[in-house]
Amino acid sequence: MKSNEILVSGAGIAGTALAYWLRKAGFAVTIVERAPEPRPGGQTVDLRGAGRTVVERMGLMDRVKAVTVDQRGLALVDRKGRITVRVPADSFGGEGIVSEIEILRGDLARLLYEATLPDTEYLFDDTITGIDQETDPEAVTVTFEKAPPRRFALVVGADGTHSVVRSLAFGAERDLAHPIGLYTAWFTALDDDLDLDGWYLMHNAPGGLVASARPGRLPGEVKAGFSFRSPPLTYDRRDVAAQREIVARRFADVGWEAPRLLRAMRTAPDFFFETMAQVRLDSWSRGRVALLGDAGYCATPLTGLGTSLALVGAYVLAGELAAAGGAYETAFRRYDTVMRPYVTKAQELPPGGAAGFAPTGRFGIRMRDLSMRAMTRRPMRAVLAAQFAKAGDIALPDYGPAEARPLGAARTGR
Numbered sequence: 001m002k003s004n005e006i007l008v009s010g011a012g013i014a015g016t017a018l019a020y021w022l023r024k025a026g027f028a029v030t031i032v033e034r035a036p037e038p039r040p041g042g043q044t045v046d047l048r049g050a051g052r053t054v055v056e057r058m059g060l061m062d063r064v065k066a067v068t069v070d071q072r073g074l075a076l077v078d079r080k081g082r083i084t085v086r087v088p089a090d091s092f093g094g095e096g097i098v099s100e101i102e103i104l105r106g107d108l109a110r111l112l113y114e115a116t117l118p119d120t121e122y123l124f125d126d127t128i129t130g131i132d133q134e135t136d137p138e139a140v141t142v143t144f145e146k147a148p149p150r151r152f153a154l155v156v157g158a159d160g161t162h163s164v165v166r167s168l169a170f171g172a173e174r175d176l177a178h179p180i181g182l183y184t185a186w187f188t189a190l191d192d193d194l195d196l197d198g199w200y201l202m203h204n205a206p207g208g209l210v211a212s213a214r215p216g217r218l219p220g221e222v223k224a225g226f227s228f229r230s231p232p233l234t235y236d237r238r239d240v241a242a243q244r245e246i247v248a249r250r251f252a253d254v255g256w257e258a259p260r261l262l263r264a265m266r267t268a269p270d271f272f273f274e275t276m277a278q279v280r281l282d283s284w285s286r287g288r289v290a291l292l293g294d295a296g297y298c299a300t301p302l303t304g305l306g307t308s309l310a311l312v313g314a315y316v317l318a319g320e321l322a323a324a325g326g327a328y329e330t331a332f333r334r335y336d337t338v339m340r341p342y343v344t345k346a347q348e349l350p351p352g353g354a355a356g357f358a359p360t361g362r363f364g365i366r367m368r369d370l371s372m373r374a375m376t377r378r379p380m381r382a383v384l385a386a387q388f389a390k391a392g393d394i395a396l397p398d399y400g401p402a403e404a405r406p407l408g409a410a411r412t413g414r
Ligand SMILES: Cc1cc2nc3c(=O)[nH]c(=O)nc-3n(C[C@H](O)[C@H](O)[C@H](O)COP(=O)(O)OP(=O)(O)OC[C@H]3O[C@@H](n4cnc5c(N)ncnc54)[C@H](O)[C@@H]3O)c2cc1C
Pocket: 009, 010, 011, 012, 013, 014, 015, 032, 033, 034, 035, 039, 040, 041, 042, 043, 044, 045, 105, 126, 127, 128, 158, 159, 160, 161, 162, 163, 164, 186, 272, 292, 293, 294, 295, 300, 301, 304, 306, 307, 310
């Protein structure tokens, strides 16, 4: 083992962004990813505030802009497809529900992955099964499902809301990931006849059901979403057929374009089903293991801030590790200090929370329409604008050039 070797679990947004910055500072990085390749899929995610600044500092903004998705805004539709409310993209100066820079999550993940090549080692189609910090005080010994055991100086869990690193090093998922009572499925539908006219269309149905369709980047590509309110469900996270069935049953009687989206869901190769849960921990490190992005502080897609948190967290964690000159404990403490206020604010759900997003009754849906309409006008506009302004609510440190040193406990700078 080299003394500056870091293992990252998860090649999503946070993991690849971290690898980018760590490599730049001279650390050796290995990423283990459960999927066989960078995971495609997801709807558009917003590059806002400090998240956008991090992408600019990576020098990737031109490449991002080359693949952004043009959207006119969000429009609510009734069961017959009639638009009831429009929230144009420019109604919040490009920083609203649909932001100025909207990029497909899969495109962003792929772009970040490419930026880490060729000098990041990837172990695809594998996962960590054990983390041992006791046997060797100078290293973490990691076992994998497929690869042979290896020692690393540090391990970072960037493996999403249901992080395996978190459950191995920090404790049970049920104590740390707090469901907000919403499930979501995302997938791509190929449908030339579904004309969205550039709008992100959303239909609320009684029972706390929300069906949505947003334009993709390619002609005929529709990024579909189905969300529903529910207490915790028991299902096998690897059984995708069973997950499709859960969604199909919930949305069987929903109007608008839900039936054709459900048909497309049956065969969509990038179908992704997720519990919305907030991850809350008092500390994001245990010894030589740290957490990043959704694994450490998932805010849920309802906040629209998950991508910014992942990008900013990666920048700060790598910057602090480089700045601490090898003293990882100092770096982890600084990472916590810099990120904590940003994360705490981001985790405050927008007004109404899950119930506001997916009301259960017809009256609630009418109220949601009314409040959404009011949100586009003064004085209510300020309420929604404040939610998205949180993305910029951090003074990003400027770490400058730094050199990776051997990673030891409190060697320097404590
Ligand atoms: C397929 C997919 C689609 C998404 N779609 C949307 C969307 O439409 N809108 C939205 O707001 N958010 C979406 N998200 C969540 C969003 O990407 C994150 O909230 C945010 O970008 C923070 O990124 P992250 O890297 O922390 O987590 P993620 O982007 O979730 O990345 C985590 C990565 O870890 C991998 N992983 C998980 N478990 C293991 C394991 N045991 N071993 C190794 N690797 C593991 C996953 O495969 C994934 O690549 C999606 C996530 C995924 C994975």
